[in-house]
Amino acid sequence: MLKKSRFGIWILICIVLGAIFLLPFVWMLSTSLMSTEQIVKYPPELIPSPATLRSFEYIFTKSDFFTYFKNSSIITLLNIFGTLISTTLVAYGFAKYDARLKGFWFALLMSTMMVPYFVTIIPLYSIYAKLKLINTIVPLVLPNILAGSAFSIFLLHQFFKTFPKEIEEASRIDGCSELNILFKIVIPNSKAILFVVGIFMFVWTWNDYFGPVIFLNDQSKYTLAVGLVFLNSSISGYKDALDQGPVMAMSLLTVLPIIILYVCFQKYFIKGIVNSGLKG
Numbered sequence: 001m002l003k004k005s006r007f008g009i010w011i012l013i014c015i016v017l018g019a020i021f022l023l024p025f026v027w028m029l030s031t032s033l034m035s036t037e038q039i040v041k042y043p044p045e046l047i048p049s050p051a052t053l054r055s056f057e058y059i060f061t062k063s064d065f066f067t068y069f070k071n072s073s074i075i076t077l078l079n080i081f082g083t084l085i086s087t088t089l090v091a092y093g094f095a096k097y098d099a100r101l102k103g104f105w106f107a108l109l110m111s112t113m114m115v116p117y118f119v120t121i122i123p124l125y126s127i128y129a130k131l132k133l134i135n136t137i138v139p140l141v142l143p144n145i146l147a148g149s150a151f152s153i154f155l156l157h158q159f160f161k162t163f164p165k166e167i168e169e170a171s172r173i174d175g176c177s178e179l180n181i182l183f184k185i186v187i188p189n190s191k192a193i194l195f196v197v198g199i200f201m202f203v204w205t206w207n208d209y210f211g212p213v214i215f216l217n218d219q220s221k222y223t224l225a226v227g228l229v230f231l232n233s234s235i236s237g238y239k240d241a242l243d244q245g246p247v248m249a250m251s252l253l254t255v256l257p258i259i260i261l262y263v264c265f266q267k268y269f270i271k272g273i274v275n276s277g278l279k280g
Helices: 002-032 054-062 065-096 102-114 117-130 138-145 150-161 165-173 178-189 191-207 210-215 224-234 238-242 245-264 266-275
Strands: none
Touching: 002 245, 054 065, 054 245, 065 102, 065 138, 065 150, 065 178, 065 191, 065 224, 065 245, 102 150, 117 138, 117 210, 138 191, 138 210, 150 191, 165 178, 178 191, 191 224, 191 245, 191 266, 210 224, 224 245, 245 266
């Protein structure tokens, strides 16, 4: 009986916390469906009555939403594929092969996770400026194409360490090359952890505001994160300044791909985290 009471209390706590975490999303959705009069109404209302799509019509017709969406998609996809290819090779090498000072180099690589991105932004900007790569997507994708994600390497390294050596040794006896072992045996059995790495990279890149706002100058090259801030700052006038409907509508469309991705592939995400060796 005591166990059931404790379980019921934990369920109640989870429900309350879930409602608290969902409240900002519900408010965003509700505001995006309200008219200007409903948004500025006091006391505020949570349920739009009647609901209207005028905020979505505004961002589709009077903003560069589709341009921002295209730019974000291109940068995100390049980062995902670049990260998966490069970090897989690096992590597999650290996990499966012996080399002189391997432990030192791996520790040095992991230590880069403790260096804030903001600390390196000035020298990075100087380098890219000398290479005339400012206002291009190269600074936003090149680091990850060159295995710049130490966290992704760590996740993959932890998984590859647990991959059965017997399978690899049997493949070598059968005459399989090292690259064939990796691409035809190891990777097909590593889909869950690769999916987790892809999810993390998608979220980090899709939500990144600091990088694009530093390296991109033209509005036609803005991503959704930068475009959202630009839309918010472009709303002028007393009445328009209080009308946050278009901003909420673009915010909703910005986070929607992440929510859909996680809801559809939650099972694989959890499986990949468990298989990576990060379970408690």
